[in-house]
Amino acid sequence: xxxxxxxxxxxxxxxxxxxxxxxxxxxxxxxxxxxxxxxxxxxxxxxxxxxxxxxxxxxxxxxxxxxxxxxxxxxxxxxxxxxxxxxxxxxxxxxxxxxxxxxxxxxxxxxxxxxxxxxxxxxxxxxxxxxxxxxxxxxxxxxxxxxxxxxxxxxxxxxxxxxxxxxxxxxxxxxx
Amino acid sequence: xxxxxxxxxxxxxxxxxxxxxxxxxxxxxxxxxxxxxxxxxxxxxxxxxxxxxxxxxxxxxxxxxxxxxxxxxxxxxxxxxxxxxxxxxxxxxxxxxxxxxxxxxxxxxxxxxxxxxxxxxxxxxxxxxxxxxxxxxxxxxxxxxxxxxxxxxxxxxxxxxxxxxxxxxxxxxxxxxxxxxxxxxxxxxxxxxxxxxxxxxxxxxxxxxxxxxxxxxxxxxxxxxxxxxxxxxxxxxxxxxxxxxxxxxxxxxxxxxxxxxxxxxxxxxxxxxxxxxxxxxxxxxxxxxxxxxxxxxxxxxxxxxxxxxxxxxxxxxxxxxxxxxxxxxxxxxxxxxxxxxxxxxxxxxxxxx
Numbered sequence: 001x002x003x004x005x006x007x008x009x010x011x012x013x014x015x016x017x018x019x020x021x022x023x024x025x026x027x028x029x030x031x032x033x034x035x036x037x038x039x040x041x042x043x044x045x046x047x048x049x050x051x052x053x054x055x056x057x058x059x060x061x062x063x064x065x066x067x068x069x070x071x072x073x074x075x076x077x078x079x080x081x082x083x084x085x086x087x088x089x090x091x092x093x094x095x096x097x098x099x100x101x102x103x104x105x106x107x108x109x110x111x112x113x114x115x116x117x118x119x120x121x122x123x124x125x126x127x128x129x130x131x132x133x134x135x136x137x138x139x140x141x142x143x144x145x146x147x148x149x150x151x152x153x154x155x156x157x158x159x160x161x162x163x164x165x166x167x168x169x170x171x172x173x174x175x176x
Numbered sequence: 177x178x179x180x181x182x183x184x185x186x187x188x189x190x191x192x193x194x195x196x197x198x199x200x201x202x203x204x205x206x207x208x209x210x211x212x213x214x215x216x217x218x219x220x221x222x223x224x225x226x227x228x229x230x231x232x233x234x235x236x237x238x239x240x241x242x243x244x245x246x247x248x249x250x251x252x253x254x255x256x257x258x259x260x261x262x263x264x265x266x267x268x269x270x271x272x273x274x275x276x277x278x279x280x281x282x283x284x285x286x287x288x289x290x291x292x293x294x295x296x297x298x299x300x301x302x303x304x305x306x307x308x309x310x311x312x313x314x315x316x317x318x319x320x321x322x323x324x325x326x327x328x329x330x331x332x333x334x335x336x337x338x339x340x341x342x343x344x345x346x347x348x349x350x351x352x353x354x355x356x357x358x359x360x361x362x363x364x365x366x367x368x369x370x371x372x373x374x375x376x377x378x379x380x381x382x383x384x385x386x387x388x389x390x391x392x393x394x395x396x397x398x399x400x401x402x403x404x405x406x407x408x409x410x411x412x413x414x415x416x417x418x419x420x421x422x423x424x425x426x427x428x429x430x431x432x433x434x435x436x437x438x439x440x441x442x443x444x445x446x447x448x449x450x451x452x453x454x455x456x457x458x459x460x461x462x463x464x465x466x467x468x469x470x471x472x473x474x475x476x477x478x479x480x481x482x483x484x485x486x487x488x489x490x491x492x493x494x495x496x497x498x499x500x501x502x503x504x505x506x507x508x509x510x511x512x513x514x515x516x517x518x519x520x521x522x523x524x525x526x527x528x529x
Contacts, residue, residue, distance in 0.1 A: 008374055008401055011344055015417065018341075019409035057397045076404070080385075123397065 013064045059106055059124035060156045066164070067092060067171035070102055078109045078120035095168045098161050103128035128156055135159040177513065179204050179211040180238060180246035182256040184218035184229070191352065192432060193269055195333045196309070197252060200267070200512075203505035209513070212246070214238070218253075223288045226272070230295045233258035250512055251303075254292075258299040265305040265512055267328060270313055270429045271296060276320040277427065296321045307512065310430040312451040328511055331503040332432040334408060338439035340491070341416035343484055346374040347445070347477055348418035350411060351433055353381035353402075357425045358447075361473060363390055366400060368474030371481035375400045375422075378414055415440035419487055420480045424468060428452040438462065438498035443490035445476045456501075462494035 006014060056062060056077045065073055071091045075083040083091065094100035100108070107129030110120045131148070135141040145159040181204070183197055197213060204211040216232060219225035237260040239245045249264050251257035254272040257264065274284045275292035300306055300317075306325040308314045314325045351357045359377055366375060377387065377400070384402065391400045406414065415421065421437035424447040431452040437444045438456065444463035446453040457463040464479065466472035480487040 006344060008398060011346065011374065012376075012401060012403065014344075015413045016410055018416075019407060019413040022409055022413065057392070057401065 009058055009060050009063075012061060016064065057123055059103060059122055059128045060154065062102060062106065063156045065102075066167045067095070070095075071105075074102075074106055074109060078106070078122065079114055079118055092168070092172070096165065096172060098165045101132045101161055101164060103132040103156070107132075124156070131157055132159075135161065177209050177247045178244060179209050179513070180249045180261075181211065181213045181252060182238070182249055182259055183213065183215050183252040184254070184256055185215040186218055186220075192430075193253060195432075196269065196330065199330065199333055199505060200250070200252075200508065203509045204513075207506070207509045207513075216256075220274075223285060226288060227291060230255045230258055230291065234260075234295075234299075236260060248513065255295060255299070257303060258295060264303040266300060266303045266307065266325075267508075267512055268300075268306065268308045268313055268317065268325065270309075271317060271321065273316075277316055293321065297323065300325075305512075310452050311455055312427065313429050328508060329430075329501065329503050330505060330508045332435045332439070334412075335439060335503075337408075338412055338436060339416050340441040340495075341413075343419050343488070344417040345372070345419050345481070345484075346376050346417075347420055347422050348376050348378065348414050348437075348442075349422045350378040350406075350414065350436075351423065351425070352379050353377065353384040353387055355383055356427075357381070358468070359383065359387055360390065361424055361447075361468060361470060362422045363387065363394075363396070363400065364470035365473035365477065366396055367394070368471050369477050369481075370474075371478050373399075373419060373477060373481045376403055376414060376418075377401070378403045378406045378411060380405045411436075412440070415442060418442050419484065420445055420463070420477070420491075422446075422473070422477075423453055424450050424466075424473065425453075426450070426468075435498060435503075438494040441488075441491040441495040443480060443487055443494055445473065445480070447473075456497070457494075458497070460490075462490060462497050 056073065062070060062073060068088060071083055071088055075081060075087075091100070091105060094105065095102065103125065106122065106125045109115050110122070110125055112120075114120075131144070134144050137144075141159070148158050181197060181201055183193070185194070201211055201213050216229070216236075218229055233255045236258075238249055239261055246261070247263065249259065249261045251259065251264060251266045252269055254270075257266045257268070272292050274280070275289040279289060300321065300323045306317075306323060307328040308317060308325045309327070310329065311327045314327050317323050317325050347362070349359055349362050351359070353359050360383070362375060362377075384404070388402050391397060391402065403410075403414075415436055418437075418440070420443045421433065421440075422445045423431060423433040423437070424445065425431065426449060428451040431450075434444050434446070434453040434456045444453060444457045446457050446463060446465055447468040448454075448465055449468055454465065457465055459465045464476040466476045480490075
């Protein structure tokens with residue numbers, strides 16, 4: 001019996017990486033144009049069809065995502081809608097400056113009024129969000145980071161603030 | 177020759193019909209003919225809008241345009257074939273199924289049903305030739321509208337971009353998530369599957385939330401993932417690494433999924449009442465055909481998972497079968513523009529109807 005060497009989260013991430021590496025066909029580019037058009041067409045309280053990978057069930061699955069892609073996936077997964085333009089800009093700035101990590105943003109969305117009313121939930125978000133907040137505590141946060149490293153916790157539970165800020169900056173540069 | 181492709185559009189909703197229309201337009205243009213796509217918006221409800229749409233198309237005389245009338249018109253969707261033109265060669269994706277095989281008196285009145293039937297009979301018989309995208313559509317048209325037509329098959333979009341890769345032991349179910357596509361059947365089957373395969377659903381649709389809720393309620397999140405809408409590149413990668421593809425809709429017209437799976441050298445699991453896929457899937461040769469029950473689907477999944485070599489062999493045979501079909505846009509254009517429809521069934525395909 002064949003067994004996959006990958007976990008489900010790793011499988012999905014590998015698929016998306018392969019798709020990115022292999023490049024896009026003209027139909028992909030049409031789809032991208034349509035995605036952008038739909039995103040721009042969003043108005044308050046009313047959304048059109050939008051094309052996003054939107055059905056994650058585990059916080060770890062967000063690990064490969066940065067920038068607008070992460071924000072879109074977070075909102076579409078948890079709140080079943082794309083983010084408003086102003087919210088997108090604010091969240092991107094938070095990620096770029098390190099004011100928020102991705103897990104803290106996911107946690108915020110889940111705990112928001114809209115998130116609670118829509119029963120927004122995703123496996124692992126409270127753990128990842130709590131640990132991420134813990135890393136911010138002076139001295140204790142550094143100790144936690146060392147412990148996490150020693151225990152070889154999975155990447156999404158490690159202190160990735162610096163690495164993530166650098167990735168966000170790179171994503172921002174590529175989008176220009 | 178100036179060609180007009182006449183169809184309807186539901187704004188901001190894009191699916192197989194738009195892909196087919198664009199493929200036809202590109203193929204006609206590549207053949208050197210000036211071509212335009214002429215569309216009008218279509219509303220599924222209320223019923224008076226369906227009646228109004230029929231009337232609007234009936235009054236549309238494409239010979240009386242202010243500048244250059246088309247020499248030939250290819251209507252694709254209901255009710256575009258109602259337009260007025262002396263040289264209509266219809267290539268029917270499907271009729272207004274709510275008035276025929278999907279008729280439900282609680283959703284569609286008898287008056288509308290009769291009006292649609294009368295409209296189709298008159299308009300399709302007014303066409304110089306009537307083709308359909310698949311034998312299943314022709315069968316329905318003959319049964320309900322008593323109009324004979326010829327199936328004319330076409331390749332899926334980006335045919336050359338599909339590839340095959342290492343098997344990552346998952347069953348892929350790519351399609352719009354709607355009741356008729358029966359993704360829930362595969363989810364029900366998971367409870368009976370013995371092997372350690374995972375299930376990936378790709379696509380969105382009206383039943384997406386229900387399917388997602390069911391995954392959570394049944395605590396299958398570690399084995400089943402709803403990917404939502406994926407890009408074309410992601411779709412191809414998903415096909416490439418699947419153990420097999422599940423596509424078991426109820427009476428599908430054509431089904432790009434089957435052909436895409438064959439192009440990716442993957443066997444297809446389909447059902448005895450799935451319609452379109454049955455024209456391409458041969459049991460134990462290019463895939464599995466099972467009864468539409470959870471147990472039967474689960475058994476098919478297990479047969480493939482427990483013998484990946486057999487799955488790979490079926491997939492390779494599926495790819496060779498696809499190549500043997502000779503599907504091409506050139507052939508579609510040549511047939512639509514120039515050929516007289518042959519009498520009888522296309523001998524290339526095995527009949528299951």
